[in-house]
Amino acid sequence: THITNSEGKKVWYDIVGEGDPLVLIGGSSLVHRQWDFMVPILQDHFKVILYDQRGAGLSDRTPEGISVEQWADDLRSILNQSGIEKTHIFGTSNGSFIVIRFAAKYPDRTASIIHYGMHKLTDQSSKMCRIGETIVDEFGVGNGSLGAYYLVRLYGMPPEYEAWETNRFEENLTPEGWKAMHEALKVDLTDDLAQIKAPQLLLV
Secondary structure, eight states, X not given: XXXXXXXXXXXXXXXXXXXXXXXXXXXXTTGGGGGTTTHHHHTTTEEEEEEOOTTSTTSOOOSTTOOHHHHHHHHHXXXXXXXXXXXXXEEEEHHHHHHHHHHHHOGGGEEEEEEEEOSBOOHHHHHHHHHHHHHHHHHOSXXXXXXXXXXXXXXXXXXXXXXXXXXXXXXHOOHHHHHHHHHHTOOBOHHHHTXXXXXXXXXX
């Protein structure tokens, strides 16, 4: 299912299972596929909402207009279209930026949050983003390029899952979209943290 946001971009989402609503937000390279191993378990207990933030996956991958603000507003549009008033939200990697921004901006729509990631890029994370851009420029992403393989090696993955993740990067990314998504992460959500009213669990 897709929604079309105010700029005409299509954003993909899916809902599976029954129970309290739970939004799962993956990182910029895996998006909804981040949760392949968890959804079969979670859907027995929750109404699971998956969505691909604009820039990757099954959503519009054009680089224009990608920001943490827009990602959070796209999630609100999905909830509105689905008739969901309030939800739990779990985000990893850049998905944690969306979780924090959404919970601060829409406290009445947020039941609780779990974030495994960041509220601002550390120097180390910024360096990894710059290295990632160099890899993408040099080797590409998608169409059997080597870029996805090197990105997986950059971000780390146990050997038994390396091929699986490389294939996900291949199917989810374009060079322009990947770079625009990481450009959007150059924000500092420190002030947002104080605005969050919902219970939250931080995984480190």
